[in-house]
Amino acid sequence: MQSTKDEKQVMICHIDDLVEGVPKEVIVNGESIAVFKTNKGKVNALKNSCPHKEGPLSQGIVSGDHVFCPLHDWKISVETGVVEAPDEGCVKKFQTEVKNEAVYLVL
Amino acid sequence: MEKERLVLIGNGMAGIRTIEEILKRDPNRFQITVFGKEPHPNYNRIALSSVLQGDSSVDDIILNDYEWYEKNGIELYTGDPVVKVDKRRKKIHSKNGIVCEYDHLIFATGSNPFMLPLPGADKEGVIAFRDIKDCETMIETSKHYKKAAVIGGGLLGLEAARGLLNLNMETEVIHIFDYLMERQLDAPASDMLRRDLEEQGMRFHMNKQTEMIKGHDRVEGLKFKDGSFLEADLVVMAVGIKPNIELASDTGLKTERAIVVNDFMETSAKDIYAVGECAEHNGIAYGLVAPLYEQGKVLADHICSKETEGYHGSLMYTKLKVSGVDLFSAGQFQDEEDTRAIRVHDEFEGIYKKVVVKDNKVVGSVLYGDTSDSPRLLDMMKKGQDISNMNKAVILPSEDENSSGESPVVSMADDEQICDCNGVCKGEIVEAINNDGLSTVADITKHTNAGRSCGGCKPLVSDLLSATLGDEAVSNQKEPMCGCTDLSHDEVSEAIKEKQLSFTREVMNVLGWESEEGCSKCRPAINYYLGLNKPEEYEDDHTSRFINERVHANIQNDGTYSVVPRMYGGVTDPDQLRKIADTADKYEVPMLKVTGGQRIDMLGVNKEDLPSIWKDLGMNSGYAYAKSIRTVKTCVGEDFCRFGTQDSIGMGIQIEKKFERLNTPHKVKMAVSACPRNCAESGIKDIGIVGVEGAWEMYVGGNGGVDLRGGDLFCKVETGEELLDTMSAFLQYYREDARYLERTSHWVERVGLDHIRSVVLDDDEKRKQLIENMERALRARPKDPWTEVSENEAKQKELYEKKQLEVVQ
Numbered sequence: 063m064q065s066t067k068d069e070k071q072v073m074i075c076h077i078d079d080l081v082e083g084v085p086k087e088v089i090v091n092g093e094s095i096a097v098f099k100t101n102k103g104k105v106n107a108l109k110n111s112c113p114h115k116e117g118p119l120s121q122g123i124v125s126g127d128h129v130f131c132p133l134h135d136w137k138i139s140v141e142t143g144v145v146e147a148p149d150e151g152c153v154k155k156f157q158t159e160v161k162n163e164a165v166y167l168v169l
Numbered sequence: 170m171e172k173e174r175l176v177l178i179g180n181g182m183a184g185i186r187t188i189e190e191i192l193k194r195d196p197n198r199f200q201i202t203v204f205g206k207e208p209h210p211n212y213n214r215i216a217l218s219s220v221l222q223g224d225s226s227v228d229d230i231i232l233n234d235y236e237w238y239e240k241n242g243i244e245l246y247t248g249d250p251v252v253k254v255d256k257r258r259k260k261i262h263s264k265n266g267i268v269c270e271y272d273h274l275i276f277a278t279g280s281n282p283f284m285l286p287l288p289g290a291d292k293e294g295v296i297a298f299r300d301i302k303d304c305e306t307m308i309e310t311s312k313h314y315k316k317a318a319v320i321g322g323g324l325l326g327l328e329a330a331r332g333l334l335n336l337n338m339e340t341e342v343i344h345i346f347d348y349l350m351e352r353q354l355d356a357p358a359s360d361m362l363r364r365d366l367e368e369q370g371m372r373f374h375m376n377k378q379t380e381m382i383k384g385h386d387r388v389e390g391l392k393f394k395d396g397s398f399l400e401a402d403l404v405v406m407a408v409g410i411k412p413n414i415e416l417a418s419d420t421g422l423k424t425e426r427a428i429v430v431n432d433f434m435e436t437s438a439k440d441i442y443a444v445g446e447c448a449e450h451n452g453i454a455y456g457l458v459a460p461l462y463e464q465g466k467v468l469a470d471h472i473c474s475k476e477t478e479g480y481h482g483s484l485m486y487t488k489l490k491v492s493g494v495d496l497f498s499a500g501q502f503q504d505e506e507d508t509r510a511i512r513v514h515d516e517f518e519g520i521y522k523k524v525v526v527k528d529n530k531v532v533g534s535v536l537y538g539d540t541s542d543s544p545r546l547l548d549m550m551k552k553g554q555d556i557s558n559m560n561k562a563v564i565l566p567s568e569d570e571n572s573s574g575e576s577p578v579v580s581m582a583d584d585e586q587i588c589d590c591n592g593v594c595k596g597e598i599v600e601a602i603n604n605d606g607l608s609t610v611a612d613i614t615k616h617t618n619a620g621r622s623c624g625g626c627k628p629l630v631s632d633l634l635s636a637t638l639g640d641e642a643v644s645n646q647k648e649p650m651c652g653c654t655d656l657s658h659d660e661v662s663e664a665i666k667e668k669q670l671s672f673t674r675e676v677m678n679v680l681g682w683e684s685e686e687g688c689s690k691c692r693p694a695i696n697y698y699l700g701l702n703k704p705e706e707y708e709d710d711h712t713s714r715f716i717n718e719r720v721h722a723n724i725q726n727d728g729t730y731s732v733v734p735r736m737y738g739g740v741t742d743p744d745q746l747r748k749i750a751d752t753a754d755k756y757e758v759p760m761l762k763v764t765g766g767q768r769i770d771m772l773g774v775n776k777e778d779l780p781s782i783w784k785d786l787g788m789n790s791g792y793a794y795a796k797s798i799r800t801v802k803t804c805v806g807e808d809f810c811r812f813g814t815q816d817s818i819g820m821g822i823q824i825e826k827k828f829e830r831l832n833t834p835h836k837v838k839m840a841v842s843a844c845p846r847n848c849a850e851s852g853i854k855d856i857g858i859v860g861v862e863g864a865w866e867m868y869v870g871g872n873g874g875v876d877l878r879g880g881d882l883f884c885k886v887e888t889g890e891e892l893l894d895t896m897s898a899f900l901q902y903y904r905e906d907a908r909y910l911e912r913t914s915h916w917v918e919r920v921g922l923d924h925i926r927s928v929v930l931d932d933d934e935k936r937k938q939l940i941e942n943m944e945r946a947l948r949a950r951p952k953d954p955w956t957e958v959s960e961n962e963a964k965q966k967e968l969y970e971k972k973q974l975e976v977v978q
Binding site: 090 | 236240685689692693713715716719720724728967968
């Protein structure tokens with residue numbers, strides 16, 4: 063188990079540990095978070111739980127800026143956490159930062 | 170800046186529609202609070218009759234659920250009417266003691282049913298027909314009592330009566346006049362209506378006036394002025410409504426029959442407005458939905474400080490919502506001295522049409538039995554079109570014998586309204602169909618609001634859908650693959666073959682995808698078609714696969730996975746069972762279950778444990794998660810069974826080993842039984858084999874799932890080798906010809922069994938080619954994925970690792 067001391071930012075992994083199109087599940091202080099790398103190298107993080115039936119978004123298909131929940135195919139923006147119509151809702155979003163190829167989560 | 174406070178009194182259709190219109194114009198300007206007397210969110214009062222008639226449930230008619238209020242930041246108090254308005258301090262008081270300040274106050278208090286002040290009207294079993302509670306009372310009463318009497322032969326009364334008939338009650342309708350619905354129908358139409366309803370089982374007492382309601386605590390009957398008596402266990406009063414203006418007059422607003430408003434829905438007091446049934450504009454209080462919605466729009470414009478021409482009254486028209494009766498009435502339908510009428514009256518067909526004309530303009534109409542011309546007539550009336558040069562066929566297109574019978578929507582102009590309740594024009598719907606790729610009436614309702622209230626326009630919307638997309642498009646379901654493209658599955662797979670495309674991205678690029686990276690519908694499909702076209706060269710794109718296929722296990726509702734090891738033909742041995750038992754113990758697998766395909770399912774496994782479980786099991790993947798060959802289920806067969814004619818187990822294992830791990834458009838389930846008793850259920854499999862004396866029968870297209878379908882006998886062959894060849898050719902043709910995610914049952918229905926036979930059985934050349942293609946595909950299959958992953962650490966890290974971090978404070 064890794065631990066870091068930074069109060070505000072937690073280093074979660076190296077940028078190369080993230081694979082485009084394959085989200086990564088990270089558990090920080092017991093909270094499950096899905097981390098996405100887009101094809102433009104941008105990193106986004108959302109709570110790993112679909113507002114519909116709590117499906118793990120880290121297991122969804124990622125297309126561009128959207129992830130599709132593996133349970134019932136809800137479409138959710140990884141940039142904003144907003145659920146696409148006709149479904150409704152919003153997923154908690156976490157700020158991320160990439161410094162020196164290290165990915166940080168802002169808590 | 171602080172938001173302006175807007176308070177709405179009345180949580181009904183008119184008030185909430187006004188709020189919707191306001192939110193459309195200026196979503197963040199107001200802090201909105203709504204008070205309603207009924208304990209429900211806004212529902213479709215017009216549809217109450219369909220609840221009573223059993224066509225909808227109460228949930229179905231909710232227009233705005235609680236989530237909608239929450240999402241729009243609207244504070245809602247249900248079951249809590251406003252009891253006092255303090256104009257000077259701009260405050261309202263609710264029954265439950267809530268005090269709320271306002272900058273703008275809207276009265277949308279609607280109407281109350283008019284209860285005749287008859288002696289005995291307070292007895293148990295005497296109700297109105299106005300809200301959900303009345304419906305529930307009628308439904309409940311029908312369980313214990315038989316005889317219902319409806320006082321009032323108008324629109325509302327007849328809808329209630331029809332509902333009571335559906336609830337299996339003997340239904341008597343008492344009407345004070347000679348004709349039913351005399352405010353909407355002339356004598357001939359009214360007579361036809363009465364005859365039709367009598368046929369449905371309603372009994373009428375015309376020209377009768379009720380004197381008193383008899384009974385002890387509960388109603389027992391009605392006594393009429395002429396001295397006659399009618400037994401009844403339930404009395405529904407449906408003689409009319411009266412605007413609910415008690416609060417308004419207590420507040421000191423100017424009222425006549427209803428709250429008097431000007432063209433901007435302003436009442437006599439500053440910052441107080443009224444809409445809907447409780448408002449009276451130019452001497453008229455409307456009780457129909459379309460005018461209420463028109464008023465809502467004007468008020469929304471006005472309150473949001475948008476320019477508006479104001480409200481100038483509405484055209485009144487009615488459709489009766491009673492099953493089996495088609496009726497439309499609008500405007501001035503009675504003959505007067507200065508009017509002339511076009512009449513069509515066919516007593517054999519039960520059709521009556523009357524169009525009333527004054528000064529060369531249509532001013533009113535009654536249609537009975539065939540109301541297809543109603544949108545056109547309404548439009549002519551609204552526009553005040555001059556008809557002096559029109560012939561009958563133009564005014565009543567349904568009477569044109571030479572017409573092709575095409576729907577009236579075809580000849581409608583783009584600005585003609587289809588949904589009068591919600592004011593949706595033809596043009597808006599066509600635009601939504603084209604721009605948003607809509608293909609069902611439900612989608613159109615969701616996008617445009619058309620058909621959301623009374624539902625009367627749904628047939629027209631459906632016609633318009635066909636007219637816009639073409640009949641064939643709608644009936645053949647030439648649906649685009651997904652929202653990213655207009656191309657169908659067939660077109661995409663054809664293009665991949667023809668242009669020899671090799672990558673997902675390339676396909677989207679070359680075929681002009683609208684979204685750069687596709688979606689969860691098109692990507693798995695493209696990945697499949699690419700692999701089908703070049704089985705040896707194409708490298709599978711695992712990011713385009715659904716999670717189950719990406720991690721080779723089945724995701725469950727709680728995010729855990731299930732593991733189903735391969736057991737060929739459903740045959741296992743002590744060694745396998747021991748390994749499964751030991752592994753289940755070691756990883757504390759919550760449940761072991763025998764599946765429908767004769768396998769063992771280990772349920773509730775954590776994703777990060779998958780690779781090590783597979784390693785410990787030392788068994789191959791059963792592919793229970795994939796669009797591929799699943800299982801071959803077998804019966805005991807000739808080895809042990811008294812009736813077995815063939816070695817079903819041996820054949821099943823041989824088939825499963827030959828085709829395992831093969832990608833298919835959708836899952837393929839198979840079975841081999843050794844006699845027609847069919848213990849392996851071969852009749853409901855994608856391919857089901859039945860052994861008979863000296864031969865095998867092959868059934869195809871069976872399905873035991875959502876669309877239950879018995880398999881069709883495809884052929885009968887004598888040898889195992891011939892059977893395997895035929896299965897190869899059939900499966901390969903399915904792989905090449907079916908659309909991704911199309912089960913064999915749907916594919917067989919779509920292309921026809923004879924066609925498949927002509928390719929797979931009759932055409933030697935094609936059959937040979939199919940078998941060859943299958944062999945190529947089988948050679949290019951991946952190795953067992955479980956073994957591969959449990960030996961590949963990089964893959965484990967990419968797909969199965971879950972990173973645990975703890976922040977030290």
